[in-house]
Amino acid sequence: xxxxxTAGMLVIGDEILSGRTxxxxxxxxxxxxxAVGIDLKEVRIVADDEEAIADAVNALRKRYTYVxxxxxxxPTHDDITADSIARAFGVPCEYDARAYAMLEKHYAARGMExxxxxxxxxxxxxxxxHIDNPISLAPGFRIGNVHVMAGVxxxxxxxxxxxxxxxxTGARLLSVTVHCPYPEGTIGGxxxxxxxxxxxxxxxxxxxxxxxxxxxxxxxxxxxxxxxDAAKAEVEAMIAELAAEG
Amino acid sequence: xxxxxTAGMLVIGDEILSGRTxxxxxxxxxxxxxAVGIDLKEVRIVADDEEAIADAVNALRKRYTYVxxxxxxxPTHDDITADSIARAFGVPCEYDARAYAMLEKHYAARGMExxxxxxxxxxxxxxxxHIDNPISLAPGFRIGNVHVMAGVxxxxxxxxxxxxxxxxTGARLLSVTVHCPYPEGTIGGxxxxxxxxxxxxxxxxxxxxxxxxxxxxxxxxxxxxxxxDAAKAEVEAMIAELAAEG
Numbered sequence: 001x002x003x004x005x006t007a008g009m010l011v012i013g014d015e016i017l018s019g020r021t022x023x024x025x026x027x028x029x030x031x032x033x034x035a036v037g038i039d040l041k042e043v044r045i046v047a048d049d050e051e052a053i054a055d056a057v058n059a060l061r062k063r064y065t066y067v068x069x070x071x072x073x074x075p076t077h078d079d080i081t082a083d084s085i086a087r088a089f090g091v092p093c094e095y096d097a098r099a100y101a102m103l104e105k106h107y108a109a110r111g112m113e114x115x116x117x118x119x120x121x122x123x124x125x126x127x128x129x130h131i132d133n134p135i136s137l138a139p140g141f142r143i144g145n146v147h148v149m150a151g152v153x154x155x156x157x158x159x160x161x162x163x164x165x166x167x168x169t170g171a172r173l174l175s176v177t178v179h180c181p182y183p184e185g186t187i188g189g190x191x192x193x194x195x196x197x198x199x200x201x202x203x204x205x206x207x208x209x210x211x212x213x214x215x216x217x218x219x220x221x222x223x224x225x226x227x228x229d230a231a232k233a234e235v236e237a238m239i240a241e242l243a244a245e246g
Numbered sequence: 247x248x249x250x251x252t253a254g255m256l257v258i259g260d261e262i263l264s265g266r267t268x269x270x271x272x273x274x275x276x277x278x279x280x281a282v283g284i285d286l287k288e289v290r291i292v293a294d295d296e297e298a299i300a301d302a303v304n305a306l307r308k309r310y311t312y313v314x315x316x317x318x319x320x321p322t323h324d325d326i327t328a329d330s331i332a333r334a335f336g337v338p339c340e341y342d343a344r345a346y347a348m349l350e351k352h353y354a355a356r357g358m359e360x361x362x363x364x365x366x367x368x369x370x371x372x373x374x375x376h377i378d379n380p381i382s383l384a385p386g387f388r389i390g391n392v393h394v395m396a397g398v399x400x401x402x403x404x405x406x407x408x409x410x411x412x413x414x415t416g417a418r419l420l421s422v423t424v425h426c427p428y429p430e431g432t433i434g435g436x437x438x439x440x441x442x443x444x445x446x447x448x449x450x451x452x453x454x455x456x457x458x459x460x461x462x463x464x465x466x467x468x469x470x471x472x473x474x475d476a477a478k479a480e481v482e483a484m485i486a487e488l489a490a491e492g
Contacts, residue, residue, distance in 0.1 A: 011289075014448065014450055015452055015465070016272075016276070016289075017276055017285075017286045017287065017288075018276060018280050018286070018419075018421075018467075019274075019275075019277035019278075019279070019280050019286075020280075020450075020452075020465060021452065022273040023273070026262075026269065026291070027265055027268040027269070028265075030262065030263055030264060030265030031265035032265075033265070034265050034266075039263075040263045040264070040265075041263065041292075041293060042263075042290065042291065042292055042293075042298070043257075043262075043263070043289075043290065043291035044288065044289065044291075045272070045288065045289035045290075047287060047288075048450075052288070074430045074434075074451070074453050075430045075431045075434040076430050076434045076437055076438065076451035077434070077437060077438035077441050077449075077451075078441075078449070078450055078451055079451075107431075112431075112432075113432075115431055115432065115434060115435050116434070116435045117430065117431050117432075117433070117434020117437075117438070118434070120434065121431070135455065136455065136460065152453055152454070152455050154455055155455065173264075184320045184321045184322050184363065185321045185353075185358075185361055185363050185364035185367070186358075186359075186361065186363075187363070188320075188321040188322045188323070188361060188362070188363020188364065188366065189361055189362045189363045191322055191323060191363075192322065192363070195324075202260065203324070204261055204266075204294075204324055205322035205323075205324055205325075206261055206266075206267065207320050207398055208398070209381065209382065209398050209400055209401065214382065219261070219266060221264075
């Protein structure tokens with residue numbers, strides 16, 4: 001059996017915590033991790049605060065195989081992610097020569113001033129490697145097991161596409177969804193028995209409420225098709241029994 | 247000046263981390279907290295894992311005035327929030343007499359069996375108080391500064407409406423948004439100067455990218471209208487200057 005590979009995510013930004021911007025990156029990372037067999041175990045959202053960012057990065061990078069951050073890598077005063085990550089790793093944050101040259105050339109070619117603000121985007125913790133940004137040029141970076149990316153969804157997604165092929169991935173967690181027309185209270189006891197009898201699967205029960213009626217989506221997950229199929233058959237038998245009982 | 251009141255949020259659920267369900271509660275809580283003058287400082291998302299939930303609750307409840315959790319309070323085996331919160335507070339998790347009686351009566355009136363699974367929904371840490379659930383009956387609960395609520399958005403929102411009037415609230419953080427037609431790299435230096443000159447405001451810069459062009463939304467926040475207006479005037483003057491420079 002393949003090893004288990006885990007991930008933590010850190011979303012950085014006052015705008016998410018104030019409600020002004022609704023995050024769209026958590027769901028995307030979750031989907032991508034599931035697709036490649038990496039278990040996303042924890043997500044944190046913190047404010048634009050150097051200590052809060054550094055503390056969260058240090059907690060997550062010790063605990064999980066990979067950490068992914070979004071937000072705070074632009075040119076303005078509230079973009080403090082690079083400094084915060086440098087602080088977390090105990091290294092200086094300096095102009096990266098390659099990023100600086102790339103940005104300088106880019107703005108020169110467009111007749112735009114290479115302002116102090118724009119130069120900020122070339123700052124990285126010493127020892128970081130670039131993560132290419134095909135949309136707005138300014139690179140993200142990787143240091144240790146931490147991948148630092150943009151918060152703008154289109155740019156985050158493009159950067160993540162460049163990161164995914166560099167990751168070790170695990171055995172993909174297979175899943176199957178079974179629609180259950182009964183509410184959780186009706187199935188809970190029997191479903192718990194099925195979970196106990198199928199310890200290599202993870203059976204999730206998701207209550208749904210719409211237009212005054214309750215039903216349940218049951219999701220069975222396993223790293224093996226065989227155990228997945230066995231548990232699915234038991235869940236379907238349970239639903240058939242309930243239907244027969246009327 | 248009113249006191250600063252802070253909040254942390256804990257989202258509980260494998261389904262969010264797998265990407266299967268896209269969270270809609272974080273944005274709603276963020277909006278509501280902003281509306282009543284409570285600063286949401288941190289959000290964590292953890293799996294259906296008792297230790298992970300208890301550790302996160304303990305970290306958040308020590309740090310912030312209030313903690314709000316969503317998810318894991320239903321009747322199935324994967325609903326372990328009540329046990330996890332009890333563990334965090336070091337108290338037993340038992341049937342709550344009032345919740346038990348309420349649920350028993352509810353199912354009897356509908357001719358539905360009060361199953362072991364449904365009885366699970368009456369379990370709470372000893373010392374907890376109910377949070378009413380006008381939609382699906384099973385109450386959430388409050389213990390200490392921690393408010394435990396449902397994960398289904400409609401039910402979470404209804405419970406939160408019952409909680410909000412019980413909270414101490416702070417001076418509302420006022421905000422104003424200024425549309426800036428220039429990218430962050432153009433404004434970054436001057437904007438940083440404006441932030442330095444207006445220390446009682448928080449100026450956020452949010453890069454926007456659409457259809458190949460970059461612009462910026464600038465959000466100025468302050469607890470005082472006067473300082474807010476002063477900073478806004480400086481930001482607008484900056485944009486006018488840039489326009490004049492062509």
